[in-house]
Amino acid sequence: MFSIEGMSEIYEDGDCLVIGAAATHEAIAESELVKRYAPILAEASLSVGSLQIRNHATIGGNIANASPAADTLAALTVLGASVVILRNGTEETLPLADVFAGPYRTNLGDRDLIVRVTFPKLAADVRHNFTKIGRRKALSISRMTIATLLATDSEGVVTKFDMTIGATFPKPVAFPDISAMLVGKKPGKEDIRAVAKALSDKIPEIAGIRASTRYKQPVCRKLSERILEELIGVE
Ligand SMILES: Cc1cc2nc3c(=O)[nH]c(=O)nc-3n(C[C@H](O)[C@H](O)[C@H](O)COP(=O)(O)OP(=O)(O)OC[C@H]3O[C@@H](n4cnc5c(N)ncnc54)[C@H](O)[C@@H]3O)c2cc1C
Structure with a gap:
């Protein structure tokens, strides 16, 4: 109790x-x-x-x-x-x-x-990124957040990967299908692009086409690519 x-x-x-x-x-x-x-x-x-x-x-x-x-x-x-x-x-x-x-x-x-x-608890080798986009720099309500956890082994093979978008769907959603796109792989640029596209495609799939979709979908795609390139260490 x-x-x-x-x-x-x-x-x-x-x-x-x-x-x-x-x-x-x-x-x-x-x-x-x-x-x-x-x-x-x-x-x-x-x-x-x-x-x-x-x-x-x-x-x-x-x-x-x-x-x-x-x-x-x-x-x-x-x-x-x-x-x-x-x-x-x-x-x-x-x-x-x-x-x-x-x-x-x-x-x-x-x-x-x-x-x-x-x-x-996360293991010490899990890298993370939390990105928040708002209309201004301080005291801002999120337009979109992206949360990412990623770990690789000594060969660069992904052992853990979880990524989701916030402030976009009616309620929080986890994406095991997106995780499965990288786990067990040594990802290159093409894999990263595919994940970023699949993640950003969730926006119209789940939330429907809204006034914000034309902004959120490409922004999510580009930011996801950047986040993954940085976490994986792909130039
Ligand atoms: C100026 C301002 C800026 C803000 N900026 C942000 C921001 O940037 N990001 C963000 O995420 N949020 C933001 N918020 C929203 C808000 O502060 C947060 O959601 C906050 O975490 C609410 O916590 P609280 O303890 O004050 O809850 P309250 O406002 O006191 O309660 C909110 C609701 O939750 C219920 N509740 C509270 N605790 C429990 C519990 N333990 N069990 C069951 N029900 C419960 C209450 O009964 C009420 O219905 C902002 C709010 C203000 C006023």
Whole structure:
């Protein structure tokens, strides 16, 4: 069970990192444990609002608010996060995506409380990139985020790859089919281009053709190429 005090704690639980739902974005961004085991979440949390907002706003509130533009969601998606909910006096664990019914709507009942978020700790060799695009440099609501985790072995063969787009779909989505395009391969430029195209094609596939699609699709494609070239080390 949990205690209210424990709801803002960040701690290790075996192979997992646990973030109390009442942990603020600033506490998460500054946490040595998060920086070591989930640096992509530290960066995503640091990108939320201003220092004043980050010192007040919590990860539980970011999830429960269910804004498609919430900055922690793409990072939590590639981390494979689960959300622990206190429901009728019993704790239930849900995959992150199952918390959401749609934009600004969750599957939580009025008396359900998000208690904590948990995900597997990243190995030290996992590289990451969190990119946020907004209309201005500070205090910006995301137009799009891209979260990427990637690891290779000593031969340059990809051993782990997860990439998703935030602030674009009605709710967070993981893409195992995109992961499968690189895992087990030693990727070159053509593979990177194919992944960037497949990822950006998800935008009209899932969100439909919207006014923003003409902007978001090519931007996602170009940024994804750049991110992957940098993470893989392809010139
Ligand atoms: C000026 C400004 C700038 C912002 N900038 C950003 C930004 O850049 N990126 C971003 O992602 N968000 C941003 N936000 C949105 C917001 O601050 C975040 O979503 C934040 O994480 C909300 O956390 P909170 O603890 O304040 O939640 P609240 O606003 O207090 O609550 C939001 C909702 O969640 C429910 N809730 C809160 N905690 C729980 C829980 N543990 N269990 C169940 N339900 C819960 C509340 O009942 C309420 O319905 C901004 C907000 C403001 C006002």
